Every structure is written in C-alpha cells, then in structure tokens.
Amino acid sequence: MTIQWFPGHMAKARREVTEKLKLVDIIYELVDARLPLSSRNPMIDEIIQHKPRLVLLNKADMADPQKTALWLEYFSSKGINALAINSQAGEGLKQIVGTSKVILKDKLDRLKAKGVKPRAIRAMIVGIPNVGKSTFINRLAKKNIAKTGNMPGVTKSQQWIKVGKELELLDTPGILWPKFEDQEIGKRLAATGAIKDTLLNQQDLAVFVLRFMESEYPDTLKERFKLDEIPEDLVELFDHIGRYRGVLGSGGSIDYDKTAELIVRELRAVKLGRFTFELPPEEETE
Ligand SMILES: Nc1nc2c(ncn2[C@@H]2O[C@H](COP(=O)(O)OP(=O)(O)OP(=O)(O)O)[C@@H](O)[C@H]2O)c(=O)[nH]1
Numbered sequence: 001m002t003i004q005w006f007p008g009h010m011a012k013a014r015r016e017v018t019e020k021l022k023l024v025d026i027i028y029e030l031v032d033a034r035l036p037l038s039s040r041n042p043m044i045d046e047i048i049q050h051k052p053r054l055v056l057l058n059k060a061d062m063a064d065p066q067k068t069a070l071w072l073e074y075f076s077s078k079g080i081n082a083l084a085i086n087s088q089a090g091e092g093l094k095q096i097v098g099t100s101k102v103i104l105k106d107k108l109d110r111l112k113a114k115g116v117k118p119r120a121i122r123a124m125i126v127g128i129p130n131v132g133k134s135t136f137i138n139r140l141a142k143k144n145i146a147k148t149g150n151m152p153g154v155t156k157s158q159q160w161i162k163v164g165k166e167l168e169l170l171d172t173p174g175i176l177w178p179k180f181e182d183q184e185i186g187k188r189l190a191a192t193g194a195i196k197d198t199l200l201n202q203q204d205l206a207v208f209v210l211r212f213m214e215s216e217y218p219d220t221l222k223e224r225f226k227l228d229e230i231p232e233d234l235v236e237l238f239d240h241i242g243r244y245r246g247v248l249g250s251g252g253s254i255d256y257d258k259t260a261e262l263i264v265r266e267l268r269a270v271k272l273g274r275f276t277f278e279l280p281p282e283e284e285t286e
Pocket residue numbers: 001002058059060061062085086087088089127128129130131132133134135136175
C-alpha cells in the first residue's frame with residue numbers, strides 16, 4: 001500500500017496514533033534496519049510523548065550486520081531500547097517480551113506493590129508504510145487474534161492479538177509518514193521501496209544505487225556485473241550492465257530504463273548483497 005502524504009492525511013494518521021496511546025503500555029516503533037534514520041517518522045517523539053518504546057530494526061536480514069551492530073550500540077548509548085529483527089522469518093522476536101518487561105519494570109513493580117493482579121503487556125506497532133508492520137503482526141499473531149470488548153477503555157471493535165500469556169498487541173498498526181526532508185532521504189526510501197518509485201525517475205534512482213554501491217560495496221558491484229573496474233563514466237557503466245544482462249531495446253541498443261529498473265530491482269531483492277544506507281550520526285561525523 002502506498003499512501004500519498006498530504007497535510008490532512010498526516011493529521012489523521014497522527015490523531016489515530018494519539019487516540020490509541022492510552023490503550024497501550026508500550027510502543028513498538030518499527031524502522032527499516034537498512035535506513036534506521038530515514039525510515040523513522042520525524043515527529044515520533046512528539047507524537048508518542050513519554051510513552052515507553054522499543055525500537056525494532058526490522059528487515060535486519062537484508063541489512064549489513066556490522067552496521068546493524070553499530071546502530072544497536074547507538075540506540076543503547078541514547079538510552080533507547082532497540083532490537084534487530086526479521087519479521088518474515090520470525091528471528092529476534094522471542095526477545096521482545098523480555099525486553100518490554102525490562103523497559104516497563106518500574107510500572108510493573110508499582111502495580112504489583114499496589115496489589116494489582118498482573119495482566120499482559122499491551123503494545124501498539126507504529127511505523128512508516130512498507131516497513132513490515134503487517135508481517136510483524138501476522139508473525140506474532142499465529143491464530144491468537146482475540147476479539148475483546150470487555151477491557152476498560154477499549155473500543156468494542158478493537159482487536160487484540162495475544163502473544164503468549166504476557167503480551168497483547170493492537171491488531172491495527174499506526175501508519176506514520178517518513179522523512180521527506182531532502183532528496184537523499186527520498187532516494188533511500190524509494191530504493192528500498194518505502195515510497196512510490198514512480199515519484200522518482202528510475203534512471204536517477206539507479207544512478208544513486210550504483211554510486212552508493214561503488215562507494216560502500218564496490219567488490220559486490222564488480223562481482224555481480226562482472227566488472228574489472230567500475231567505470232567513472234555513467235553511460236559506460238550502464239552500457240556494460242545492460243549489455244552483460246542483455247537488456248536491449250529495438251535495434252540492439254541498450255534499454256536504459258529497463259537497465260535502471262533491473263539495478264533497483266536487484267538491490268531490493270538483496271542480489272547486490274546486504275546493505276545499509278546510513279550510519280548512526282556520530283559515525284558519520286567521524
Ligand atoms: N526480508 C524481509 N522482508 C520483510 C520483513 N518484514 C517485512 N518484509 C517484507 O516487506 C514488505 C512490506 O511488509 P508489510 O508487512 O506489508 O509492511 P507494512 O508496514 O504493513 O506496510 P503498509 O501496509 O504499507 O503500511 C513485504 O513484502 C514483506 O514480505 C523482514 O523482516 N525481512
């Protein structure tokens with residue numbers, strides 16, 4: 001699903017998350033492990049206020065593991081709890097309940113001291129489109145979707161997903177908009193499929209991908225497209241890839257649009273290897 005983010009939609013999205021905040025103990029903020037900064041909603045802190053949160057670096061199976069480790073260190077240094085997960089395969093999900101309990105320890109202890117009967121932790125997922133919210137929920141849900149109308153303050157139509165005895169998840173995630181601050185961020189989001197790529201010129205996007213690969217993962221690029229050296233000249237590089245992969249148009253000339261599509265498609269399918277677009281802020285200034 002791709003959403004066009006107009007101010008009215010942003011206000012509505014924000015309102016929907018704000019309304020559900022009071023139903024939950026904790027927010028699970030899903031971000032894309034390949035671009036943990038650009039795939040965060042720019043107003044998330046303001047929207048969720050002081051609600052406890054756990055950042056989940058999803059699609060970690062596609063990200064560069066060394067860079068994911070740096071991101072986890074970074075969040076930890078900021079006092080933000082974060083875990084790397086793969087919602088598709090269900091990796092890393094087992095730690096979520098335990099980590100949530102650690103985050104909510106004070107609150108849970110207070111309730112216990114008051115003699116309140118322990119109940120499951122209630123959580124809501126928030127994240128930008130395509131970050132994997134539904135995959136995450138489905139993976140946790142199995143067959144445990146429970147219709148509940150008898151919880152105080154819970155709308156009748158609200159469905160909770162039971163995850164074992166200790167966790168309940170709101171079945172509808174909060175969908176928030178990504179950062180559109182600059183073109184660079186837009187390209188990272190488009191390259192990973194988080195925003196509609198028809199908004200961007202495919203050749204432009206492919207050039208961005210090639211330049212990124214050349215700078216960060218040159219050996220993978222060379223290997224994938226059988227290049228001895230990466231030509232500086234872009235036309236030459238496109239020509240080589242197009243010819244090597246047989247992306248030819250009428251008359252046997254290289255079809256640049258199709259070559260561009262192939263490059264972006266292969267990046268998304270991890271055919272160009274696991275990658276991460278951005279490093280934590282400190283690292284970048286070093
Ligand atoms: N490799 C990999 N793919 C994932 C993972 N999580 C989700 N995906 C894929 O990412 C795509 C988007 O996942 P969704 O669950 O539809 O994302 P969403 O956030 O619910 O998207 P919206 O409905 O647009 O808000 C799908 O093709 C999923 O299969 C993951 O951890 N690893």
